[in-house]
Amino acid sequence: MDPLSLPPDELRRLGHYVWDRLVDRWEHLDEQPPIAPVDPDFGPHSLAACPDGPTDPQAAIDELFDEILPRGQRADHPRFFARIGSPSNPISVLADLIGAGHNTFAGSWTGGAGASAVELATLDWLRDWMGMPASTEGVLVSGGSVGTLTALAAAAQARVDSRDQATAYVQEHTHSAVAKAWRILGFNPSNLRVLRADPSFRLQPAAIEAALGIDRDAGLEPFAVIGSAGTTSTGSVDPLNDLADLAQREGLWFHVDGAYGAPARLTPQGAELLAGIERADSLVLDPHKWLFQPYEIGAVLTPHAGLLQQAFTLDGAYLRDTRGGVVEFRERGPQLTRGSRALKLHLSLRTFGLDAFKAAIAHGIALAEHAEALLEQDPEWEVVSPATLAVICFRRRGHSDEQTDAMVRRTIEDGYTAPSTTLLHDRSVARLCTINPRSTERDIEGTIERMGRFS
Ligand SMILES: Cc1ncc(COP(=O)(O)O)c(C=O)c1O
Structure with missing residues (x-):
């Protein structure tokens, strides 16, 4: 008897049981709060101690479903409008199960030719959707933060002599993942x-040019321009073509953070806003945001073939039998042992087709516009940043920062809906990010109505 398994019939029963519970969760998600209230008495001490002998797995599964995992945010809830949601889909959950069930290894071709081929094919899809050149290579990572770290490590490999002297240019609304990567990489x-944004929360090329002159005069070595294809706070898109021109002119690396916004290129409106994204020297894009995947999946793409390998190849003698495949993904990023993140994106696209994804993204853009129209109709509200890539920021006219924060807090505590806040021009604003294809216009109307009630 295998000490770490159960009889096949029991495994089948538990598997069906878990899947039934998940389907129940999705069916009734709407009835739960998008962000559960924090229970100050809950912590690691609330969990069962590690047992020495076997216990009932179904009881432990029920505990996860009923007591443990409901605590916190439901990022796939149709009224989770906070920060950036993760409106995932059930087929991708099945794909994660299939990957875990095979203990899929996607670090080498010999270790996982099938999984590696799926990853290559999926990266090619992403490349095509972004309009990047045929030379583009990539790797799937855990998300935008590790993607940024990976991309900037590769960029540094290509362009940087002295990490102490290198400079890069971002704007005040650039995601902190960039500053974090910058620090981790030893810059x-x-x-x-960090340059001041224009009134539309966009990086200003003229500000970069001015800073470049000062930095060069000071003997520093300007290295990279980092554009955002959808800032987290407002959805604003930096002028990507202008930044690409500037980077080209000045011999700088052009990195684009499209962690949340890049998939909008699959819609006509998004393609217009994101023009120039295809010129990135490196691009980060998170399928666990606006490509409807469960955590964790981020992508790094670069048209500089071979560069990721230059930055990340470092094998030990014990790996010599695994060399020489079509691709060795361990050579394109920090991980050696890595599961397959591609399976879920692949299987969900195979199941629903690209048109369904395009429609789902367009729906998110339209919902933010619906929110904007409602807010504009009501003189009590002030739109601070218009609907852009499914994000809108607003406040109650005359409200102090404390009142705005309290309105959002009370709205979340009420349990129906979950907006969030951010700071624009150093003032607190309420914010909705409407990327969930299961959110309805009624959800938006109910959200604004409740926020008004709690203001
Ligand atoms: C624009 C942007 N960049 C980077 C990140 C970081 O991504 P992750 O949380 O997947 O590490 C986020 C997360 O929301 C983001 O919105």
């Missing part, structure tokens, strides 16, 4: 130039 934190 001088004070050489990341």
Whole structure:
């Protein structure tokens, strides 16, 4: 008897049981709060101690479903409008199960030719959707933060002589993942130039040009321009073509953070806003945001074939039998042992087709516009940043920051809906990010109505 398994019939029964519970969860998600209230008495001490002998797995599964996992956010809830949601889909959950069930290894071709082929094919899809050149290579990682770290490590490999002297240019609304990667990679934190955004929350090429002159005069080595294809706070898109021109002119690396916004290129409106994204030297894009995948899946793409390998190849003698395949994904990023993140994106696209994804993204854009129209109709509200890539920011006219924060807090505590806040021009604003294809216009109307009630 295998000490770490159960009889086949029991495994089948438990599997069906878990899947039934998940389907129940999705069917009734709407009845739950999008963010559960924090229980101050809950912590690791609330969990069962590690048993020495076997216990009933179904009881432990029920505990996960009923007591443990409902605590926190439901990022796939149709009224989770906070930060950036993760409106995943059930087929991708099945794909994760299939991957785990095979203990899929996607670090080498010999270790996982099938999984590696799926990853290559999926990366090619992403490349095509982004309009990047045929030379583009990539790797799937855990998300935008590790993607940024991976991309900037590769960029540094290509372009940087002295990490102490290198400078890069971002704007005040650039995601903190960039500053984090900058620091982890050993760049001088004070050489990341955080430039003031224009009134539309976009990076201004003229501000970069001015900073470049000062930095070069000071003997520093400008290295990269980092554009956002959808800032987290407002959805604003930096002028990507202008930044690409500037980077080309000045011999700088052009990195684009499209972690949340890049998939909008699959819609006509998004393609217009994101023009120039295809010129990135490196691009980060998170399928666990606007490509409807469960955590964790981020992608790094670069048209510089071979560069990721240059940055990340470092084998030990014990790996010599595994060399020489079509691709060795361990050579394209920090992980050696890595499961297959591609399976879920692949299987969900195979199941629903690209048109369904395009329609789902367009729906998110339209919902934010619906929110904007409602807010504009009511003189009590002030739109601070218009609907852009499914994000809108607003406040109650005359509200102080404390009142805005309290309105959002009370709205979340009420349990029906979950907006969030951010700071724009140093003032607190309420914010909705409407990327869930299961959110309805009624959900938006109910959300604004409740926020008004709690203001
Ligand atoms: C624009 C942007 N970049 C980077 C990140 C970081 O991504 P992750 O949380 O997947 O590490 C986020 C997360 O929301 C984001 O919105």
